[in-house]
Amino acid sequence: MMRWIHAAGAALLVLACSATRADEGMWTFHGFPLERANTTLKTKLDQAWLDRVRRATVRLSNCTGSFVSGEGLVLTNHHCVVSCLAELSSKEKSLVDDGFLARDRASEKKCQTQVADVLTEMEDVTAKVNAATAGKSDQAANEARKAELTKLESACEAQSKFKCQAVTLYQGGQYWLYKYKRYTDVRIAFAPEGSIAAFGGDPDNFQFPRWCLDMSVLRVYENGKPAKTPDFLKINFAGPADGDPVLVSGHPGTTNRLLTVAELKWQRNMNLPNWLLRYSELRGRYIQFSEESPDNARIVSDQIQTVENQIKVRRKQLDALLEDQLFERKLAEEKSLRAYVAANDELRATIGDPWTEIEKVQAEYAGNWLPVLFIEQAGGFQGRLATYARALVRGAAERGKPNDQRFREFTDAALPRIEQQLGASVPVYPELEKLRLAFGLERMREWLGPDHPVVRQLLSKESPTELADRLVSGTKLADPAVRMALWKGGEAAIAASDDPMIVMARDIEPTARKLRKEFEDNVEAPIDLASEKIARARFAALGTSVYPDATFTLRLNWGKVGGWVENGKPVHPFTRLQGLFDRATGAEPFKVPDSWVAVRDQLDKDTLFNLVTNNDIVGGNSGSPLISAKGEVVGLLFDGNIHSISGSYWFDTEKNRAVAVHPAIMREALTKVYKADALLKEMSAK
């Protein structure tokens, strides 16, 4: 599953969002090349089509979805709601394993930490941001830019009902204010059993052929009632034919297609190996934890799925970066752009040599990134409880400042979401918390060394396990009421607290802030400036017919249904239900649920199940609708093939494929397996 990866630090470390040009592309709705699309696809898409699709596309906290009824039904993936299902489960009943169907609307259950955003307006604020930073040094410009973005968001929210978010595109080439209608009451209406949603599990993840009913249905509410959503997409249960044009509307998370060679080498040599070593070990700890009891298995299943997915993504990213050809291509591109700048007197004078500047900053940073990773980005302080403690300690201090001087994640615009998460009544499992915190502390000691001051500060008397046990056993932060009291109590309450988790977060806060400040001034600011210069050079050389790197904001791209050639053999673009039963072994993760086995004879084995297209997608697109030229849903995106992972760095037209659930299997399953007649009827409306 191409879950969006938002590992600690991704937001800080992925500094260079840039632009590229090709027939692939993650186009914004305000920059979509309608004519080019219509020429390529032989379609007649128009602005009204774009507007309707945009208003029918939903951004979840981690995924995409689409409205499929006028009363708020959202179609998305099962893997996008699995943490909600886990939160709603108990020792007696696992909604992840057993699935969930609300027989009526009153039975729909709230996902406490979910939100649903619909992009309603987009305003270009580039001129305002540039005015705020003009003439400033890189450090000062960095701070002024953040302050301006905060001000723009606050002003927007003050004068509208929208959730306003400043968006950086083209590596600072453009700034936009995106205005969302936000739904904070999101409930689960349907999810199948985990074993059919993720049939094949980790072994089949990012593979094709596939047989996954990776679907779920949510409903958004307003004022306690199903929201009115007139702009919804009709589902065409017949689906598309091989070769049909299809569009994907959604929120690709992150791409790094135009990082410099120096930045890519840092990813290859430092960031990816470090991450993979740590999370492979965590995978092992989780698996062994799950073996200890059925209850443990339930508690940790969501984490295992997440970490295994991330490992597969990062492993294939590393593979891509270890290919000589990729670096040869990137070097050639960089050389050509540098030559363009060198040949242009005016450009050369204003831009200088930002590539060497980035290389220099990266080389200096190479010696200093581990403390940032483990302390400021909390790689050493894992688990829900430590995360709560950081949010409370830091939030108290930040809220004491004027809005535009705060860290961007604690501005007024950001606070409601933080409060939703702090106040949510979600289960906290002490044994799992101990595991995660001990793991983080132990690896912090490994990578920073036993002589690092923070390691000495925390671990000079206790081992990582002892410290984690004491903090988790002693803290009261598992209780949402305690968290909200501390949140409301602000700086005074934090200063007075003797909760051991708060005490630890408080103790390391000065070091964490110092590391962040150094990072922002010495790494982020100069790299941002240099990257902006490179973006300028690229605009000059290649014009504006380019799309920005993915940033988990709304994008649209086109492609068509079709397989590819693997090791000389063609891969057919569709699978059918019979293949599911052929592949089943009876043991997880290849076990067909009892509900399907029970009605096996009644099922039409020719029903189309999954399909592939050549759309350009990455994690964050999960749950995106596959849309026909008529504007109908003809598939539900849930994965890419194995070659799609290198899409972080470039788009391989030959082999990169998106994987979707076919609408026919949704109807077959809802009708015959789940007997969800009311739901299916609502999803079949026009």
Place this chain on the structure above:
Amino acid sequence: MMRWIHAAGAALLVLACSATRADEGMWTFHGFPLERANTTLKTKLDQAWLDRVRRATVRLSNCTGSFVSGEGLVLTNHHCVVSCLAELSSKEKSLVDDGFLARDRASEKKCQTQVADVLTEMEDVTAKVNAATAGKSDQAANEARKAELTKLESACEAQSKFKCQAVTLYQGGQYWLYKYKRYTDVRIAFAPEGSIAAFGGDPDNFQFPRWCLDMSVLRVYENGKPAKTPDFLKINFAGPADGDPVLVSGHPGTTNRLLTVAELKWQRNMNLPNWLLRYSELRGRYIQFSEESPDNARIVSDQIQTVENQIKVRRKQLDALLEDQLFERKLAEEKSLRAYVAANDELRATIGDPWTEIEKVQAEYAGNWLPVLFIEQAGGFQGRLATYARALVRGAAERGKPNDQRFREFTDAALPRIEQQLGASVPVYPELEKLRLAFGLERMREWLGPDHPVVRQLLSKESPTELADRLVSGTKLADPAVRMALWKGGEAAIAASDDPMIVMARDIEPTARKLRKEFEDNVEAPIDLASEKIARARFAALGTSVYPDATFTLRLNWGKVGGWVENGKPVHPFTRLQGLFDRATGAEPFKVPDSWVAVRDQLDKDTLFNLVTNNDIVGGNSGSPLISAKGEVVGLLFDGNIHSISGSYWFDTEKNRAVAVHPAIMREALTKVYKADALLKEMSAK
């Protein structure tokens, strides 16, 4: 600790042993450049000195040791005997944690799977081997060479009491028959507590300054009595001064200093990342397993120490291979040698282009190595029980063949050691066996994919965990009597067995053999031939003043006591006892044992503890004596600094350092902490 890494497949996959020239060097005793050493060190070493040092050096199954008394005492590292200590431990008493001191000789306990070899004679058999392979194709030469080596070993053992081993040096440039006096009765006399032997644990491993009493004392027996070992080394408890010349005699395991660029890229892109991902996960499983109970912690502590050590080694090897400079150096060396060949008509005609040949073979192999790794090299079948089953199934078939047609690991010369291991009464822990086997099976499915025939064969009805549980619960192979009965019963007994572990090993045996045959014919044979040609080119270009890559055979090298400069700061070459107490935290792995705390006031805090030298060592050298020009032991090698790990690929004169236990702390500890007066007296004899 620089344990010798002998991961599955290392022997098969490390194909190119080559030679290099520099002032560093792992010299054989028959090729030691006495004059050069004496000139460099300003010493007067002679052949008698060499002979005595050779006869006083001991090869253990995994390490090095040296005789330090005339009655068979062997000084080596604690980490070389930790598996013996674990085998001798019980639920009630952990010799790993608590240490062990035999108050008299009758109390010395046998290490059941240990042997001790002393290199007694060396015979050059190059001409005989070359005669056997002359005029044959690469596949036929590969088989003829193995058959000839087997014949030479058998003939040697038939006409002497020696353990005879054929040794390939200089990548087939030379073949030798090494003749060892073998002791199979090896007993433990002394080991300190694990917490002082490995003080600092994994965090401090490969670091310096250090405070590890990583020592142990074994005794070899003959006919039930302490063996007479007149050629022993006197310990000089005063140790060496900064700058003193020191020599290291021992058995470096493996170096890859002259692999081709294509071979190094294979290591960097495939072998090391795959290994690190899998064993980082295993580390996590082990750690979580050890958290489950104190008994589990004891059972798995040896495995955790081993796997963490190996992870550190491989991680730093990968770091070394990710440095652009290393590849630039290797490319330049290769280019220069290729130019030398190109400029020499005769050489060019006989050698051709072996570099391109290796690149071609590696590229083809890249698609096929995973089945070899998981099935033939047993990456999918981990644990003692699965290893026993493979040895029994394969051993039965091989012993039915003429000696010179068997796999080399089942020749007559190899059988006694296999029988020792099969017959040893060592503990087998079912829960740990299940963990290891399930892990191997699960990762085999991950990397080969659910559709690989062997995966389908084994896992079409059961999950990896279910299969592992059934096999481990059902097998009787934990009982040495059952193993020996199957061994003695030969092919008939194996065919008749319904032991589930035997059944599985039997079922996969045809596929495993087929994979091995393909590997030997299509990868090993052509790469061996090409590597031999490269070695010939190197001899032609550089003459014979070179040393062969490490092969876990006896080597001698010189260096001197001295620190290095780290981040601009000098690292002093000695540590003292006071530093141990300063660094202690009271929690593992920085806990000083109670026995030391109890006598703390009586200890001389100025006692020298550990030291560093610039000798060229790698894993396998563990336990090597540090020898003065006078032929006295002045230290006990147990580790390298972090830079020593890149010694796999090149020797960094500036920073590569060996780490040793100082004799002064051995005497202080044996006297005041352990009150081992009799032992110390014997070790102080002349």
